[in-house]
Amino acid sequence: MKRKISIYFLVVILMFQFTTLTFAKETVSNSASSAIVMDVKSGRILYQKNIYEKKPMASTTKIMTALLGIEKSKLDKEVKISKKAVGVEGSSIYLGYDEKVKMKDLLYGLMLRSGNDSATAIAIELAGSVEKFAQLMNQRAKEIGAKNTNFVNPHGLHDENHYTTAYDLALISREALRNKDFKEIVKTKLWIADREGYKHFYNKNKTLSQYEGGDGVKTGYTKASGRCLVTSATRGGMQLVCVVLNDYNWFEDSYRLLDDAFNRYEPFCMMKKDGVIQTASVENGKKKNTKIVGKEDVILPLTKEEQKKIMMILKVNEKIQAPIKRGQKIGKARIYLNNQLIYTTDLVFREDIECKNIKDKILDYFSNSNQF
CATH class of the missing domain: 2.60.410.10 (D-Ala-D-Ala carboxypeptidase, C-terminal domain)
Structure with a gap:
């Protein structure tokens, strides 16, 4: 044979x-309860601190919502806004009942302005209800490998059963950043939606203007979660994603963690x-x-x-x-x-x-x- x-x-x-791989742990001081830096291409962990502890994630939840919106809908599809997506608590893009909004505009409103109403509209459009959409979120999380995450809503408003880990959130963010449409959305500083009224969406993520190579991803805050931030940056063909959870010094800590990783590691072809x-x-x-x-x-x-x-x-x-x-x-x-x-x-x-x-x-x- x-x-x-x-x-x-x-x-x-x-x-x-024949030695064990070592990753930096406490080489950079920071105030985060949990933190991680991961290479988007390979998934290699370059920094870690309490990365498997379950914590609330606030609006960084919307990374998964956006990924599903892109994967399961055409961006130019018109979405009719239901009553349940109007007047949702927290950040808003001020959707109106029966208004027709393109999925693309909902996604930009979701990721740039952190619209909770936009998150709800996407959920209802794709699954019929927030509850059924949460099931889709959890299924996709498991596919990605985020085994210690549980979603109960698409926006991140606090719920005791809504949680993730720094490691899981990095995995989800990495998967999303490998999608060209998601990557384009989160690096956009200003989006003008095709609608009347509130249509200028300025990105809340200061990383895009403050950090060299900054190209994402999402801010989040509730009283229960503290300040949560997922940042990404690309230098020399190497894109890194950084997650900090419950960090009052969120942007500065993220920048230091990214700087340390970019200084110690080189993109090797x-x-x-x-x-x-x-x-x-x-x-x-x-x-x-x-x-x-x-x-x-x-x-x-x-x-x-x-x-x-x-x-x-x-x-x-x-x-x-x-x-x-x-x-x-x-x-x-x-x-x-x-x-x-x-x-x-x-x-x-x-x-x-x-x-x-x-x-x-x-x-x-x-x-x-x-x-x-």
Whole structure:
């Protein structure tokens, strides 16, 4: 029998030490009850403080509401506002009963002005009620890996059963920031809605103007939760997300945490999209060989010392049969640091290769015959 799978080991740098990954914990003083800094690309934790403690999250709840709004509705869809979405307690974009508002405008009102009425309108539009929408929120949270989170509403008004952890909220924010529409919304400083009356939505998140590379995400506050903030920033192709919960010094602490991470870690390119990884032979194809390439840019946050210890292992199919298609998956690259898996990505074919036809096989036959 032919072996279908073989493993090829590509050692990027030979120094590979069997130690445990260490993350910064208290290197930066801050007043947050819980805090985390996470790399958006890889999910690697760069700072942590009480990241698994369950806490109320206030309006940072709306990150999940916005993600579901984008995933489950067309942005240009008109939403008819119900009575239950009018006059909701707290921040508002002043929706009117029976008013028709595009989903896009509701999302901008949700994330820039923190409209609780907008959150309620989105929930009712997508699920029929706040309660049913909370079920969707919890289902999506579990899919993302946020196992210690429970939503009971789409806006974050206090409820004893409405909570998250810094780690879970970072996971949810990371998932949202990988969505191009969400990413565009939260980095917008001003949005003019297509409606009468209150339509100029200025972003409450000072990160966009105060912090170099700041591009998100959401503020939140209730008396029970204290000040909660999710910030994101991108420098040198590396995007980080920072979560602080119950932090009276929320913006300043977030900036210090992000500064520390950007100073200690550098964006290290492990793989370029369409960059050639290796050559593979093709059976029964019009071409005998093809290139295996990376599916995406893989840029990881690493310290200078860690860059000396990184290793990549490739696992690809040994026997490749035509036909093949450009972008078709052929294997995986697994990246390890100190014997710990930190990232996995797909390897793909760079080109289309068709099967040999009868004419090709006849030419091959005579070509091989002439060699004797």
